[in-house]
Amino acid sequence: MNVFDSLGIALTALRANTLRSILTTLGIIIGVASVIVMVAVGTGARSEVDRQIASLGSNMLVVFPGSTRVGGRAGGAGTRLPLSERDMQALRESIPGVVAVSGLLQGSGPVIYGNANWTTSLMGIHDQFNEVRDWQVVEGREFTANEVKTAARVALVGKTVVDKIFNGGDPIGATIRVLNVPFQVVGVLDSKGQNSFGRDQDDVVMLPMSAARGRIVGRSRLVNDNVGNIHVKFDASTDLSEAQEQIETLLRQRRKIKAGAEDDFNVRNLSEFMRARTSALTTMGWLLAATSAISLIVGGIGIMNIMLVSVTERTREIGLRMAVGGRRRDILMQFLVEAVALCLLGGLIGVSIGVATAAGVALSAQWPIVIAPNAIMMALGAAALTGVVFGFFPARRAAHLNPIDALRTE
């Protein structure tokens, strides 16, 4: 008797009790499905976070005005001392490793082209912004330093804005009205998709800092050379935490903060911040892993139970098989194969449910759908192993029946 014979017998036996077989494998189904979902969600989320980190730009620190308490948000926005062009200049001159620096003012407002009217987010930037944020212009050109200096009325537009107001026409050279002021479009920005809060990053119009200042940020907050926050890009060899300390020291001096007093600004490594968020995902992953492990164990006990029932029900059959020459190992193999087949059946159902769920999650979170084949193999392997572990005891019991006692069973 080989494995294929045993498999044939197992499938016949399982088919005789189809509903019972499927119900029995419920634990396995859940266990396997959660393994698949766990791996798919984990991988999808991680690749999404990686994409977002990349979309922030690499080797970058951002300086925000205003203080933070531990874990808190920037407070006291109205009273805080803004960051200025001179701060930017100081950073550029005295911090080693700086490649590019840009301020960033953010607001929102209507953009009009022809009859089309669209409210979008507005950004005031310096000419090096595209470099700092690794945010390329795919058509046209970036701002020049001179345009920023002279408050030229030029604009860069995101893909979404192009779609919304240009209706297929060529945006380069077109004149749009931003907050009722005409600006000439000089470039179209590369598409960045959603950010980590689900906002469409392509729904944007960028203006030179000098032209934007006082328009996109309320006048009351306008302080002559306010730059919002400052993005600083370093070369690849720079140690960012060291650079962070240097920036803090420099700004404390410039802002005359007394020793012991709290900073009224803060410097953040956004990539680090994003990575910290992934650790929450990791925790969720472990929870799911624990769920699947528990489901597999519970499922395994269900399998063991049903296999014991099966052995009892089929005692005469076992006796007959022994009477015609079945050896203990043949009987053991038969029931072990049956338990594994049962678990694999549950495993396959679990894989389909898991893949469907993972696809659903990925769709709604707009992640890439990542179904790793080795996750499926791993899940099926775990199911099969469950079958071996929990099927062994019933199979052994069957194999050690005395042929004559087995035959005599009612």
Add this chain to the structure above:
Amino acid sequence: MDPTTQIDRLESAARHDAKPLIEARGVAKIYTVGEQTVRALDGVSLSIHLGEFVAIMGPSGSGKSTMMNLIGALDVPTTGAMVLDGRDVATLDSDALANLRNRTIGFVFQQFNLLPRTTALRQVMLPLLYAHPRPPDAEAMARHRLEQVGLKDRMDHVPSQLSGGQQQRVAIARALVNNPKLLLADEPTGALDSKTSEEIMALFCTLNTEGITVVVVTHEPDVAEYAKRRVLFRDGHVVEDVSQAGYMGRAAE
């Protein structure tokens, strides 16, 4: 060859064969149920040679089935020696016993013991699936035996689609498929009507003429008439062991 001369040849061969196919020496089987001990077999010595046709008779509870199970290597004696085909079963491990049952012995039960939801053909192939090495032409062998027992047209029927007599014939085909030396049948006709019983016994006679040793347990004197030797059990002892004409048909003709 004339069947009668073949039988005579086998019989004389059996008488002069120094080694019997089955040899029980002072075999006892003792069961303990609670406080009570039951001596199902109490010192039975019995030799059966190749080619014999033996009927075992006796009142209920006299130990017939117990003896058959020992002969069939399904069970081992409490004391005494059971030698099957030259091997003492006490020296055999469970694999060797399984092998012995597979190659040397074909067992037919009163309750047929067919597998549910399994076609006649696959029932008959079963012993071949457990054979080492497995015969390459297992299916052809099974078909041949089913034809022999007259079930040419019932190969793909499952037990629930067969009559009692047909089921028993499937069981006989299964017992024969591995060309055993010994066919054991414990009340094979117990669940069948008399006409079907006659057909089954006629089949056993044919098999015996082909050289297969047959041992049948029965309560019915008519059935025992087919055999050429009759062994009577009572209270775990052999109380009578006689040769007779046998084959009923041959005697009647």
